[in-house]
Amino acid sequence: MGVWSVCCILLISCQLKFSCAHNDFFTSIGHMTDLLFTEKDLVTSLKDYIRAEERKLEQVKQWAEKLDAITTTATQDPEGFLGHPVNAFKLMKRLNTEWGEVEDLVLKDMSDGFISNLTIQRQYFPNDEDQTGAAKALLRLQDTYKLDTQTISSGDLPGLTTGLPFKSTLTVGDCFELGKIAYSEADYYHTELWMEQALKQLNEEEESSIDIVTVLDYLSYSVYQQGELERALDYTMRLLTVDPEHQRALGNLKYFDYQLAKQKKAEKEQSTKEESNKKQQEESERKEYLPEKRKYEQLCRGEGLRMLRRATISNPITGVLETAHYRISKSAWLAAYEHPVVDRINQRIEDITGLDVKTAEELQVANYGVGGQYEPHFDFGRKDEPDAFKELGTGNRIATWLFYMSDVPAGGATVFPEVGAAVKPIKGTAVFWYNLFPSGEGDYSTRHAACPVLVGNKWVSNKWIHERGQEFRRPCGLKETD
The missing domain is CATH 1.10.287 (Helix Hairpins)
Structure with a gap:
């Protein structure tokens, strides 16, 4: 039996132990x-x-x-x-x-x-949190991989031709539900996109329990919230042609008319040059606000390359392990005594890296769920979190070894935004890096992320190697700056 198969079996057995309690189904395929x-x-x-x-x-x-x-x-x-x-x-x-x-x-x-x-x-069924989590995953994939609603709704996702043979489509009701979930999160951008898709499919599907009045109601409000008064007014008028007595639409019609007149008056009083400068400034501020997120998403899409894991995370303040919205996966820890294969994996890592794994954390196996990802982060503890690994008593994480246990048809790459690198998950391969310089200082260029899984099932296992035990295997340099 192969290394990867044994690890998968052990993880599944661990999951079954906890199957009696609800456990965020969407976080693990x-x-x-x-x-x-x-x-x-x-x-x-x-x-x-x-x-x-x-x-x-x-x-x-x-x-x-x-x-x-x-x-x-x-x-x-x-x-x-x-x-x-x-x-x-x-x-x-x-x-x-x-x-x-x-x-x-x-x-x-x-x-x-x-x-x-x-x-x-x-009692074991998914709950509202699972449904919302799966919906958010679709929206996350849509943004990260720049997919339009038609592509997702038709099921024609990249990677399907070379990977999974399955193809599934979204109904009007499905699109409407995605829009509703986005609306409940005050995400009016995605509300608009999915309500428009629902509206488009309403004309194509013979039967649907969703009525056009409700869709137009959501659409008019979502575009209004994004500052597009003219379009909000258009959708409201279209709604009233279908239901002339719709009370909210009648009230919105007057309000949108008033706001639009007020907006046009303000625009006349402001010069075109000033408006242009304002827009440029806003755009500049937006670019400065999320530079890493954009770079991370670009790398996930395979753009701008310079070369070729619901798990817990350590709270930087308390040091306590807890779940986090930015890590969408499930994991299990495998000790060397649980199976000879795990022991052999540990020995192989030690032989290849030259580092002592006796003080390393146990082998962690993770399975990523719908849109599974892990946003940019460091593996090592920074100076502002001195108690990050205090309970282990083995010092900081000096290095990371990451195994890929499955092929992923689309998405799921490991990316390093600081250096513009991306590693595609290929079954049987691994990636290794040092988190700390020989001086013990953290290497901030090791900031990395797991891109959302677009199509397929991602299994990985990783070994975090700690400082203790490496004193003679990776000694400090003669200079503090080494």
């Missing part, structure tokens, strides 16, 4: 696979229920056909029919006994097995 089998079991149970209901309906149908024939004949000559004492007896029997049996049959619940199964399984 490996964890979500359990849900597919749960759903398959529920479908089987539902089909059993359908077959039982069909058998029940067949019995009811036979009874109805028999009674239809009797009543049709009887009502043609009621007195003549009841003149036969057997018919009179059977009428009494039917109405007193047999119709009660039919009633019991109709009311009989054939869903006992299905309902009980569903009730048991529901």
Whole structure:
């Protein structure tokens, strides 16, 4: 059995131990696979229920056909029919006994097995947080890889032709739900994009529970919140052509008209040059605000290259391990005594790097979820977080070894924004770097990130090697600046 297979099996076994508690399904593809089998079991149970209901309906149908024939004949000559004492007896029997049996049959619940199964399984189902997390992941992928809503909705994602054979599309309802989730986060930019996509598909789909009035209502408000008054006014007027009595739209129409007139008056009083300078200044400020994020996303897309992991993170203030929104994955720790393969991996890392792994942290195996990523960060503890690894007692993280345990058809690269480097995950390969200079000072050029997984399933394992034990393997230089 290969190294990668054993690590995957060990991680899955660790996940199963905690399957009884809700655990952010969207943060790990490996964890979500359990849900597919749960759903398959529920479908089987539902089909059993359908077959039982069909058998029940067949019995009811036979009874109805028999009674239809009797009543049709009887009502043609009621007195003549009841003149036969057997018919009179059977009428009494039917109405007193047999119709009660039919009633019991109709009311009989054939869903006992299905309902009980569903009730048991529901406690393990994803919750609102999972659905929102998966939606945010799609929006994150959209931004990072510059995907338009049509590309995502049609399922034509980069990497599918060379990777997974599966393709899934979004319905009007799906697009509307993405827009609603963005709206609930006051993300009006993505609200607009997905409501526009829902509007576009409304004209293409034959049936949808989403009505155009609701979509236009969201659209008008989201573009208004982005300062586009004319477009907000256009959407509002379009809404009113469909529903002339829509109270909120009628109120917004007057308000948007007033604000638009006010805006145009202000624009006349301001020179074109001043406005141009203001826009340039705002653009400049935006560029200064998120330079690293833009560079990180560029590297994730493979732009600007100069060369070729819900896990926990250490709180820089408290030193406590906790979850973080910027790391979307799940992980498990594997000790050398748990399996001979883990011991061999540790030895191999020591042989290749020349560093002592006895004081290293245990091997961490991570599986990234929907849009799984880890935003730019350092592995080592900085001067402003002196207690980052105090509980370990082995000093700072001197080096990082990262294994790639699976191929990823699209996305998922490890990028180093400071040096413009990106490493594509290829199964069986690894990347190694020193986090500290020989002097013990942190190397800030090692700031790195895991790009969102666009298509596929990303498994990695890493070893964080610490300072203690390296005194004679990687000694300090003669100068402090070394």
